[in-house]
Amino acid sequence: MYYIKNGTIVTEKDIFRGFIGIEDGLISFVEAGEPQKTTPGDINAGGLLVTPGFIDIHCHGGGGALFADDPGTAYEAHRRNGTTGILPTIGYNMTADKFLSSIKKIAEIDEGGILGINCEGPYINPQYGAETSLARAFSRAEMEEIYNAGKGLIKIWMFSPEIDGAEELREFILSKPEIISCAGHTECTAVQLEGIELICHLFDAMGPKERPGRKAIHENGTAEVVLASDHLYAELIADSKGVHVPAELLKIAYKCLGDRNILISDAVSTKENGSDLNYNEQGELSGSLLSLNKAVRNMKKHTGISWPEAVRLGTLNPAKLLGIDKKTGSIEPGKRADLVIMNEEANIHLVIAGGRRL
Numbered sequence: 460m461y462y463i464k465n466g467t468i469v470t471e472k473d474i475f476r477g478f479i480g481i482e483d484g485l486i487s488f489v490e491a492g493e494p495q496k497t498t499p500g501d502i503n504a505g506g507l508l509v510t511p512g513f514i515d516i517h518c519h520g521g522g523g524a525l526f527a528d529d530p531g532t533a534y535e536a537h538r539r540n541g542t543t544g545i546l547p548t549i550g551y552n553m554t555a556d557k558f559l560s561s562i563k564k565i566a567e568i569d570e571g572g573i574l575g576i577n578c579e580g581p582y583i584n585p586q587y588g589a590e591t592s593l594a595r596a597f598s599r600a601e602m603e604e605i606y607n608a609g610k611g612l613i614k615i616w617m618f619s620p621e622i623d624g625a626e627e628l629r630e631f632i633l634s635k636p637e638i639i640s641c642a643g644h645t646e647c648t649a650v651q652l653e654g655i656e657l658i659c660h661l662f663d664a665m666g667p668k669e670r671p672g673r674k675a676i677h678e679n680g681t682a683e684v685v686l687a688s689d690h691l692y693a694e695l696i697a698d699s700k701g702v703h704v705p706a707e708l709l710k711i712a713y714k715c716l717g718d719r720n721i722l723i724s725d726a727v728s729t730k731e732n733g734s735d736l737n738y739n740e741q742g743e744l745s746g747s748l749l750s751l752n753k754a755v756r757n758m759k760k761h762t763g764i765s766w767p768e769a770v771r772l773g774t775l776n777p778a779k780l781l782g783i784d785k786k787t788g789s790i791e792p793g794k795r796a797d798l799v800i801m802n803e804e805a806n807i808h809l810v811i812a813g814g815r816r817l
């Protein structure tokens with residue numbers, strides 16, 4: 460048993476000065492005030508925020524490396540920034556061979572923090588997204604090859620519901636209980652969203668089809684359908700300048716979807732200081748340099764929501780989507796001691812995973 464003392468603890472609904480008891484890798488209790496006892500392993504949080512470890516369900520890379528090339532480096536960069544659960548994400552912008560070999564490579568990693576794989580494509584509407592020239596037509600044989608390469612670890616599979624072959628892909632995904640169906644890079648309608656559980660980066664790479672002759676009438680596109688939904692979860696990218704999603708739209712998403720919002724990094728790499736935006740060789744916005752600790756801080760700054768509300772968007776909400784919220788995702792007795800000590804700017808002081816300091 461050891462204590463994290465003197466922390467500003469962010470639980471699911473509250474924030475208070477207190478301490479956490481940790482034993483055998485689990486949280487044994489959370490209390491306000493100071494502990495009566497001390498142990499040699501105690502950690503003094505110095506008044507800083509203590510949050511659950513972050514869970515990033517959409518992340519391509521970090522530390523200068525893509526998961527597709529060097530998963531160890533990418534994983535380490537995000538873990539250092541407090542992400543204790545991650546879904547390495549393989550994107551549509553690679554060749555068929557590379558897509559398959561990347562899935563295989565990640566499926567072989569035996570590391571507790573890697574919770575599975577997010578397939579962002581490869582079957583998308585090429586009108587939406589940065590550098591979509593490698594996006595290709597649906598192929599049943601390739602889909603099965605990708606699925607088998609994932610060895611049951613594909614947890615999210617994104618596609619554009621309006622493309623040819625989408626019905627076959629949707630049926631396949633819905634027949635696999637371990638896979639969350641995700642729509643993105645799309646201009647799909649409410650009807651086409653049937654059976655879908657998650658929306659890939661809401662507001663980004665998403666359209667209303669332009670309708671000629673409707674000047675000054677607000678177009679109802681996929682984003683509006685999602686905002687009106689009673690069940691969909693939505694990924695959100697909250698960068699520091701509100702470029703991926705402006706502050707007003709972040710607020711609207713929070714007002715409409717509440718705890719069905721999930722912050723993602725969509726990172727292709729990470730950067731400790733400076734801009735968190737990434738542009739590809741064509742000058743298009745392409746992924747980010749975010750890590751989830753910063754996304755949570757940015758969301759709080761842009762929308763004015765509280766720490767518990769902002770933190771849930773990067774911890775408990777993704778844990779619920781993935782069905783692991785009984786084990787992790789909030790500071791609660793009995794859950795795994797996945798914890799982050801950081802300041803209000805989300806600069807990391809210490810990361811703890813399964814009760815062990817990293």
Ligand SMILES: [Zn+2]
Nearest residue numbers: 548550579725
């Ligand atoms: Zn992505």
